[in-house]
Amino acid sequence: MKDLIVEYEYGLAALRKKDQLLKREQDSIMDKRLKQLHTIEDIERLAVIESDRNLISGMISEMQDDIQHMKTGRRPGNKRGAENLAAYQREISIDPGRFLHIANTEEDIKSEEEVKLLEGAIEELLWFLSKREKDLYILFAGYDFSVQEIADLTGLTEGTIYQVLDRARKKIRKNIKIDDFFS
Secondary structure (H helix, E strand, C coil), X not given: CHHHHHHHHHHHHHHXXXXXXXXXXXXXXXXXXXXXXXXXXXXXXXXXXXXXXXXHHHHHHHHHHHHHHHHHCCCCCCCCCHHHCCHHHCCCCCCHHHCCCCCCCCCCCCCHHHHHHHHHHHHHHCCCCCHHHHXXXXXXXXXXXXXXXXHHHHCCCHHHHHXXXXXXXXXXXXXXXXXXXXX
């Protein structure tokens, strides 16, 4: 990584040098223009130089951001690195075999299409939950994870998980009426 940073810094220095050369050329054309000694070629060249300088300026800015990202491990402007995401931003990988756990001993073996249809239906039913509530509720109710297992996966405290699950249950009771499914 250090070699890459050094290469980027050399590239950045070369871009700055090119920008300085274009600035000098632009200044000399502007001096001619002030003395009324400019030609149409000078005006055309001035337009090309301005365009090139704008492009180089953007490249310099991008390279500075890239170098900072490589040195600090985070995007410019971010307060934490990618490895230190907040608990609610972390992705949780789950074994698909745990999805829609059925308590009885007679488990229906579902095809991948059926599981995807069920997942989609669940997502539609829980549209009113926040992402965090939906994720934790699906882990708890759909994948049959215990609160302790969810805490280990997410890095949240058990108390927080209980609060989020309670809030999700209240929203579900409020928004989903059982009678709607049996009419």
